Every structure is written in C-alpha cells, then in structure tokens.
Amino acid sequence: MISTPDYIHDIRADFPILQTKIHNKPLVYFDNAATTQKPKIVIDRIRDYYENENANIHRGVHHLSQVATQDYENARSRIQKYIGAAKSEEIIFTKGTTDGINLVASSFGALLKEGDEILISAMEHHSNIVPWQLLADSKKLQLKVIPIHKDGTLIMDAFDQLLSEKTKLVSITHISNTLGTINPIESIISKSHAVGAKVLIDGAQSIQHGDIDVSSLNCDFFVFSGHKIFGPTGIGVLYGKEKLLEEMPPYQGGGDMIKNVSFEKTTFNELPFKFEAGTPNIIGGIALGTAIEYIESIDRKSAFDYEKTLLEYAEKELLKIEDVQVFGNSSEKTSLVSFNVGSIHPFDLGTLLDKQGIAVRTGHHCTQPLMDFYNIPGTIRASFSIYNTVEEVDLFLDALRRAITVLS
Amino acid sequence: MSTFKEKQASIIADFEVFDDWMDKYELIIELGKEIEGIIPAKRNDRQLIEGCQSRVWLDSSFSDSVMNFSADSDAIITKGIIALLIKVFNGEKPETIIKEELFFIKEIGLQEHLSPTRANGLLGMVKRMKMDALKHV
Numbered sequence: 001m002i003s004t005p006d007y008i009h010d011i012r013a014d015f016p017i018l019q020t021k022i023h024n025k026p027l028v029y030f031d032n033a034a035t036t037q038k039p040k041i042v043i044d045r046i047r048d049y050y051e052n053e054n055a056n057i058h059r060g061v062h063h064l065s066q067v068a069t070q071d072y073e074n075a076r077s078r079i080q081k082y083i084g085a086a087k088s089e090e091i092i093f094t095k096g097t098t099d100g101i102n103l104v105a106s107s108f109g110a111l112l113k114e115g116d117e118i119l120i121s122a123m124e125h126h127s128n129i130v131p132w133q134l135l136a137d138s139k140k141l142q143l144k145v146i147p148i149h150k151d152g153t154l155i156m157d158a159f160d161q162l163l164s165e166k167t168k169l170v171s172i173t174h175i176s177n178t179l180g181t182i183n184p185i186e187s188i189i190s191k192s193h194a195v196g197a198k199v200l201i202d203g204a205q206s207i208q209h210g211d212i213d214v215s216s217l218n219c220d221f222f223v224f225s226g227h228k229i230f231g232p233t234g235i236g237v238l239y240g241k242e243k244l245l246e247e248m249p250p251y252q253g254g255g256d257m258i259k260n261v262s263f264e265k266t267t268f269n270e271l272p273f274k275f276e277a278g279t280p281n282i283i284g285g286i287a288l289g290t291a292i293e294y295i296e297s298i299d300r301k302s303a304f305d306y307e308k309t310l311l312e313y314a315e316k317e318l319l320k321i322e323d324v325q326v327f328g329n330s331s332e333k334t335s336l337v338s339f340n341v342g343s344i345h346p347f348d349l350g351t352l353l354d355k356q357g358i359a360v361r362t363g364h365h366c367t368q369p370l371m372d373f374y375n376i377p378g379t380i381r382a383s384f385s386i387y388n389t390v391e392e393v394d395l396f397l398d399a400l401r402r403a404i405t406v407l408s
Numbered sequence: 409m410s411t412f413k414e415k416q417a418s419i420i421a422d423f424e425v426f427d428d429w430m431d432k433y434e435l436i437i438e439l440g441k442e443i444e445g446i447i448p449a450k451r452n453d454r455q456l457i458e459g460c461q462s463r464v465w466l467d468s469s470f471s472d473s474v475m476n477f478s479a480d481s482d483a484i485i486t487k488g489i490i491a492l493l494i495k496v497f498n499g500e501k502p503e504t505i506i507k508e509e510l511f512f513i514k515e516i517g518l519q520e521h522l523s524p525t526r527a528n529g530l531l532g533m534v535k536r537m538k539m540d541a542l543k544h545v
Binding site: 352 | 462463482483
C-alpha cells in the first residue's frame with residue numbers, strides 16, 4: 001500500500017483550482033497531458049503585471065516599458081538556463097509547441113530542396129505531422145514514418161533503414177501524448193547527426209516530467225508549450241542552435257523583427273527577435289518564467305520519482321479490473337495511462353467519469369494514425385502530475401468501476 | 409398523438425425524478441439500448457456524421473406529410489440521446505421540426521452534448537434532421 005507523501009500535499013496546496021468541486025464531487029484532475037493547472041504564484045504574477053507593470057516592450061523609453069522588457073528578457077534567461085541552452089538568443093518565444101513546429105517547418109523548410117526527406121514517427125501528435133505534410137507538398141519533399149511495435153515503442157531497426165543521406169530532418173516526440181512512451185532520443189539524435197540530418201524534439205509532454213538539457217541532448221530544435229509546465233496558455237518556446245537559427249529566414253514579418261525597413265531593402269533584427277514579429281505575449285513569457293521559478297523551488301527529483309510511483313500503482317490497480325486493455329507498454333514510460341475497457345466506447349466512460357468529478361481525456365488525442373494502428377476509435381487517458389494523490393487514483397478507480405457497471 | 413411540446417414535457421418529467429447524474433445517465437443508456445438504430449450492415453457514408461469523440465449515422469424519410477428518422481451511434485450515451493431526439497422529432501411535420509423550439513435537452517441538463525465543443529456528432533445530427541426536413545417544406 002502506498003500513500004501520498006507530505007511534500008506532494010504541500011505542492012498540491014499551491015494550486016487553488018484543485019479545491020474545486022465538479023457536480024458536487026471533489027475534482028480529480030487527471031488531464032495533465034492536455035494542460036497542467038497553475039500554481040498561485042503564476043496566477044498572482046499575471047494579476048500583478050496587469051495591475052502594476054503593463055506596457056509594451058523593446059521600444060519604450062518610459063519606466064514601465066523598461067521594467068516590462070527587463071522582466072520579459074529575465075524570463076527568457078531563466079528558461080534558457082532551465083533547459084540548458086548555451087545562449088538566451090537560442091530561446092524563441094512562440095505561441096506553443098504547434099507554433100514552434102510550424103516555425104521550423106516554414107523557416108528551416110525554406111532551406112530544403114526537392115527530394116529531401118523528413119522523418120517522423122507513427123506516434124506523433126497531429127501537430128508534428130500536418131506541418132510536414134504541408135511542407136512536403138509545397139516543396140516536393142518525402143515524408144517518411146518510423147513504424148512502432150504493438151507495445152508502443154519505435155521499431156529502431158526500421159528507423160536505421162529509413163535514415164539516409166537524403167534525410168534532412170528527424171522530427172520526433174520525446175514522449176508520446178497518447179501512449180506515454182519515452183523515446184530513445186539520445187540514440188536518434190546521434191544516429192541522425194551521423195548522416196547529417198538535424199533533429200527536432202517535440203517536448204510538449206516531456207517538459208513537465210523531468211529535467212531537460214538541450215546541450216547534452218545535442219538536439220537542433222526543442223519545442224514545448226508553457227501551459228504544460230504550470231504556465232499560461234498561448235506561450236511556448238522554440239529552442240534552436242544559434243548557427244541554425246542564423247541560417248534560417250524569418251518566419252513572420254512585422255514589428256520587432258526588423259533592423260531597418262525601406263521599400264528598397266529591409267534588414268532583419270538579430271536573434272531571437274528575428275523570429276518574434278509583432279507585440280509578443282508579454283505576460284505569457286513573464287508568467288512562464290514564474291512557472292519555471294516555481295518548479296525550480298520544489299524538490300523536483302522527488303516529485304518526478306513520485307509521479308512514476310503513482311503511475312505504477314494506477315496501472316497495477318487498473319489491470320485488476322476485468323477487460324482493461326492498456327495501450328503503451330514500454331518499459332520507458334511517463335506518467336499517463338491510456339486504456340479501454342472491453343468494447344465500451346471511451347466517450348461513454350469519459351462522460352460517466354466526468355459526472356463523478358473525474359477529469360480524463362477521451363478520444364483519439366490528436367493521434368488518429370495511432371488509433372488506426374490499434375484499430376480503435378480512441379482511448380481513455382488518465383495523465384498525472386506532481387500534485388496528484390494516491391487517494392485520487394482510488395477515487396478514479398471507484399468511479400471507473402461504477403461507470404463500467406452502468407455501461408455493462 | 410401528443411404535440412412536439414408535449415413530447416418534450418413528458419421527457420422532462422421522466423428525468424425530473426432523478427437527483428443524481430449517474431441515475432439520469434442510466435436512463436439514457438437504457439433508452440440507447442432499446443432503440444433499434446441502424447445495424448452496421450445498413451450503415452453508409454452518406455448517413456455518417458463524424459464527431460471528434462463519437463460517430464452518428466442518420467437516415468430520414470418523408471411520408472404522409474411527416475418526417476421519420478432512424479439513427480445510431482458507436483457510443484451508447486450518444487445513442488441514448490439520439491433515442492430522445494427521435495422520440496420528439498418522429499411523426500412531426502417538416503415545418504414543426506424547423507420552427508419549433510427544442511427545449512428539453514437544456515431542461516434536463518444535457519445541453520453540453522449539443523455544444524460544438526462536445527464533438528460527439530449530435531449537434532451535426534440535429535442540424536441534418538432540420539436540413540432534411542427543409543427539403544420537404
């Protein structure tokens with residue numbers, strides 16, 4: 001029998017929304033792979049900014065503008081250090097993971113030529129499929145897909161065969177949002193570099209579950225969303241190696257990204273501003289910095305280890321329920337469990353769990369090709385974070401048993 | 409033969425006895441199991457309304473001045489709500505289906521199932537029922 005450690009209760013107390021009741025039942029929030037909740041320090045920072053600091057950045061000589069600019073750039077530096085980037089110029093603020101991938105598809109894509117190949121995997125989120133399909137269509141590139149085993153792990157032999165001198169980019173998720181599989185990105189990165197291919201890591205899921213060090217990973221791009229690491233929505237980060245970002249043309253045109261504009265010739269600003277056209281999501285960047293400050297303030301090694309314990313407990317108990325089938329059985333897995341129960345439709349189970357206060361995700365999780373691979377309409381996905389408790393897992397299991405009884 | 413309004417009032421009365429959400433859904437699930445639906449062999453792409461979460465198949469016919477519908481879904485809760493909608497819409501004149509207010513869904517607290525964000529195919533089904541009725545006005 002495991003119990004929730006005190007430090008998890010302490011972390012939990014920092015998140016006001018977790019006290020909410022849904023349909024008169026205590027909220028059990030197990031949809032953390034979709035978005036994480038926000039600690040009070042982040043919520044307070046947003047309010048404080050609008051009450052005391054609001055101004056546009058990078059252009060004002062007045063006091064408020066300088067304060068806001070300083071805070072925004074401090075957030076960039078904090079993020080740079082947190083993910084182990086060499087320079088703050090390598091940290092581009094985006095709208096989120098999807099925006100980061102689209103930026104790379106557009107600007108790195110501009111450097112590619114007909115016949116070049118891009119490799120993705122069969123477990124990618126739609127946001128790491130569709131931008132490449134659009135690019136491949138417009139530039140006559142080949143998009144190739146690394147297949148997976150039934151247990152939800154990559155077929156690495158197939159990767160080795162697909163990888164060639166023609167491969168210019170390997171764009172792959174660090175952790176599957178549907179299966180929880182942690183991919184062997186270190187090996188993928190070194191093998192890709194050996195043939196001269198660049199590597200983009202989709203870190204949407206990994207950013208909240210462990211420390212990331214882009215320098216030791218040696219990836220060329222790393223993208224993530226702020227809202228999946230206790231920050232606000234609408235802000236994200238693209239890390240790119242400086243040399244590569246220098247070579248790439250700008251993504252969008254507008255203010256902030258230029259040095260000089262004339263009708264004859266416009267010159268572009270330096271990194272990172274070259275890729276940040278227009279007034280950015282200022283408070284998004286600042287509050288993401290605060291979210292990173294929060295995660296740095298807790299004992300995250302213990303918290304990440306605890307997440308694994310919670311996953312193991314949930315999976316063990318879940319499998320005691322008749323007809324439960326878990327999708328994603330990699331030995332390297334992060335804290336989410338995707339499953340179905342017999343022939344019960346995931347939408348039905350999700351609806352009845354919701355009525356009992358349990359927030360899970362049901363459906364295809366924006367990975368339709370993966371659902372086709374397993375020949376299912378969708379799954380129920382319970383995804384955990386550092387503030388979830390053992391008691392919540394028990395409530396979830398009780399609610400699930402009741403839902404199954406009603407639906408059988 | 410009860411009117412469009414009366415049929416809806418009767419459904420509201422059926423649901424009023426339940427305080428607990430799970431009990432309401434047990435009734436919906438029962439209704440979903442009871443209706444005939446459209447057997448998989450008779451389903452086709454023309455009938456299909458693709459939802460993000462569940463799929464719906466809808467067939468409609470017009471005879472003796474009234475509309476009749478049959479429908480199905482791969483999710484039983486969706487099918488239960490379909491059963492309620494069919495109970496209300498079947499045997500009604502096209503004009504009634506287009507013009508009269510559909511209020512019971514909201515009254516029994518199921519409006520979330522007809523919201524665009526729910527993506528279970530039901531909103532699309534109601535729209536198509538009305539479009540099909542419009543062809544016979």
